Amino acid sequence: MLKGGLIPGRPYLLSGSVGSGKTTLGIQFLQQGVKQGERALFVSIDEPPVEVRENVRSLGWDVGKIRILDVHPSAKAYSKKVSMVEVGAQRSVGSLREATTDGKAEAMKQASPDLSAQTLQMMLRQELSETRYSRVVIDSLTSLRRLTNLEEDPEMSINSLLRFLSEAGVTAIIVADFPDPTRLDIESFVCRGEIRLHKVMASSRIERFITVEKIRGSAHDTMPRPMTISGAGITVASKRKVSPTVLKALQAVPTVYVR
Amino acid sequence: MIREKLKTGVPGLDEMLDGGLIPGRPYIVSGTSGTGKTTLAMRFLLEGAMNGEKVLYVALDEPPNEVKANLRSFGWDISGVTVFDATLDIMSYDKTPVRDVSSERKPVPMKDIGDHIRKTPDKGPADMTVNTLQEMLKQEMRLRKYTRVVVDSTTSIERFYIRTSEEYSTMQSFFRLMTDLGVTSILTVQLPEVTSPTPESRMARAEIRLHKWFDGKGLNRAITIEKYRGSAHDDRLRQFKITDHGIEIRLETTRKSREPKKAMQAEPESAQHPAIAPPAATQPVPAPIPEEVPLPPPPAQEQVTQPAPPPQGGDGA
Numbered sequence: 001m002l003k004g005g006l007i008p009g010r011p012y013l014l015s016g017s018v019g020s021g022k023t024t025l026g027i028q029f030l031q032q033g034v035k036q037g038e039r040a041l042f043v044s045i046d047e048p049p050v051e052v053r054e055n056v057r058s059l060g061w062d063v064g065k066i067r068i069l070d071v072h073p074s075a076k077a078y079s080k081k082v083s084m085v086e087v088g089a090q091r092s093v094g095s096l097r098e099a100t101t102d103g104k105a106e107a108m109k110q111a112s113p114d115l116s117a118q119t120l121q122m123m124l125r126q127e128l129s130e131t132r133y134s135r136v137v138i139d140s141l142t143s144l145r146r147l148t149n150l151e152e153d154p155e156m157s158i159n160s161l162l163r164f165l166s167e168a169g170v171t172a173i174i175v176a177d178f179p180d181p182t183r184l185d186i187e188s189f190v191c192r193g194e195i196r197l198h199k200v201m202a203s204s205r206i207e208r209f210i211t212v213e214k215i216r217g218s219a220h221d222t223m224p225r226p227m228t229i230s231g232a233g234i235t236v237a238s239k240r241k242v243s244p245t246v247l248k249a250l251q252a253v254p255t256v257y258v259r
Numbered sequence: 260m261i262r263e264k265l266k267t268g269v270p271g272l273d274e275m276l277d278g279g280l281i282p283g284r285p286y287i288v289s290g291t292s293g294t295g296k297t298t299l300a301m302r303f304l305l306e307g308a309m310n311g312e313k314v315l316y317v318a319l320d321e322p323p324n325e326v327k328a329n330l331r332s333f334g335w336d337i338s339g340v341t342v343f344d345a346t347l348d349i350m351s352y353d354k355t356p357v358r359d360v361s362s363e364r365k366p367v368p369m370k371d372i373g374d375h376i377r378k379t380p381d382k383g384p385a386d387m388t389v390n391t392l393q394e395m396l397k398q399e400m401r402l403r404k405y406t407r408v409v410v411d412s413t414t415s416i417e418r419f420y421i422r423t424s425e426e427y428s429t430m431q432s433f434f435r436l437m438t439d440l441g442v443t444s445i446l447t448v449q450l451p452e453v454t455s456p457t458p459e460s461r462m463a464r465a466e467i468r469l470h471k472w473f474d475g476k477g478l479n480r481a482i483t484i485e486k487y488r489g490s491a492h493d494d495r496l497r498q499f500k501i502t503d504h505g506i507e508i509r510l511e512t513t514r515k516s517r518e519p520k521k522a523m524q525a526e527p528e529s530a531q532h533p534a535i536a537p538p539a540a541t542q543p544v545p546a547p548i549p550e551e552v553p554l555p556p557p558p559a560q561e562q563v564t565q566p567a568p569p570p571q572g573g574d575g576a
Contacts, residue, residue, distance in 0.1 A: 007328075009376070010325065118350075118352045121349070121350075121352070122352065155418055155419070156347075156350065156419060157350065159347060159418075159419060160347065160348075160349050160350035163346070163347060163348070163349050163379075164349045166322065166376050167349060167376050167378050167379060169375075179452075180451075181451060181452035181453040182451055182452075182453045182454075183451055184414065184449055184450065184451040186418060188292050189292045189320060189412070189414065189449045190320065192321070192325065194292070194293075211473075213292070213293060214292055214293025215293075216293070216321070216325065216329050217325065217328055217329030217332070222473075222477050222478035223477055223478075224473075247475050
């Protein structure tokens with residue numbers, strides 16, 4: 001569908017409704033990198049890493065080589081506020097295999113400041129200066145935006161975070177909720193492409209399909225294609241057409257004609 | 260009094276614009292993400308460069324190295340285009356003082372744009388605001404007499420470069436500056452998927468809008484001229500394709516291409532699906548236009564036309 005894949009060094013948006021397979025696709029993207037000997041980093045905001053690991057294991061993958069940056073917010077500790085400058089040192093990266101709920105990490109997180117796009121950028125700066133990652137997944141931007149603290153302009157911070165990833169030469173997949181069609185979120189025009197996962201109820205079962213909304217600098221498949229989530233992860237039937245019922249549902253999705 | 264029009268060079272668009280754009284005025288190209296705004300704007304610059312004009316591309320969204328790489332597939336010679344990289348640096352959240360950008364960033368010829376993204380200087384990010392942008396444009400105009408300028412996009416200006424709450428008046432003064440500079444400019448505007456008129460639509464002298472929608476057979480792209488002050492223009496929705504040569508608009512006015520227009524005016528129920536739409540003389544070639552999205556409420560004028568003869572009968576000649 002992407003005519004060969006993603007153009008390296010650019011950030012891409014992966015959107016979809018809840019349970020549409022965004023995290024799975026993100027992990028698969030990282031797993032592919034690891035298989036090719038690249039370094040891959042998963043930034044986990046929505047889920048504690050241990051759960052990500054359990055979920056992925058249920059698919060039977062060995063994800064030991066994917067590194068994970070645990071920024072899942074812990075119970076808020078109001079007593080200890082930490083200044084921004086110290087944030088860089090306070091991150092816990094581990095391999096996905098080792099993800100545990102160990103006490104040390106918990107203790108460290110208690111002292112950590114609130115997560116925001118700013119603090120994440122600082123953590124990533126330090127992490128990338130030590131390890132040359134070529135693939136990064138941020139799961140999810142929707143949460144990151146909500147977590148952003150009051151003093152900072154979320155749009156500026158997110159723009160800066162994406163710029164940072166570009167300058168670092170990282171190919172990034174930014175996971176986000178299905179966009180609100182009446183709003184223009186900056187990630188939709190700052191990211192160089194968008195892949196959308198859809199889930200519709202058609203004749204009393206869930207049908208899944210995938211669309212490529214845009215890819216700058218590359219031709220791409222413009223048709224929706226059916227996809228399945230199985231032991232092998234997500235598989236897209238790139239030659240098949242979606243069923244007529246799905247097509248009808250898709251047409252209700254306001255991808256389109258505005259006047 | 261109106262001088263000869265300036266050609267955009269986009270195949271089909273100049274016909275739609277009754278010859279091209281009136282020189283010296285600011286225009287907008289609007290559309291959702293990925294509709295082809297940058298491609299259209301770049302073709303406009305290329306047209307000028309090929310005629311020996313001086314042309315400037317101001318990059319606010321996409322790093323110029325990527326713009327250049329993306330356009331490579333069209334095989335255009337864009338070496339004559341001057342580029343100003345106004346993209347924002349990485350913000351640093353420690354206390355590094357921000358610096359004035361004018362001393363260190365200068366427009367450069369497209370051919371000097373490298374393969375890699377410009378790195379944020381070690382001394383910290385430069386301070387890029389709408390004011391520094393305007394200063395740069397004024398300085399540049401004194402040095403080189405540009406005739407065509409593209410600002411890509413004004414949405415970024417609004418979101419990132421205006422630090423006050425006076426967005427409307429600041430944008431208005433930006434449009435004013437573009438007029439005062441005496442250049443013909445195209446500014447791009449990002450639209451959400453469902454939209455209402457943007458402030459830029461009011462400020463610009465013409466709005467060219469790019470649409471894309473999915474109709475079950477694939478992606479459709481179309482272009483409309485929403486307004487054009489001081490000139491006649493095509494009021495039809497025209498389909499276009501992005502090919503190896505850039506944007507190519509289909510202009511032929513056959514019965515088939517008129518059909519969609521009718522469907523759009525018809526009541527939503529009857530026009531909801533191509534299958535129900537009035538049968539065209541022959542099989543429509545690339546799929547008749549929409550399948551109207553039910554979301555936006557029908558325009559007020561539709562109620563007026565409702566008592567008029569039914570869609571099939573009324574042949575809006």
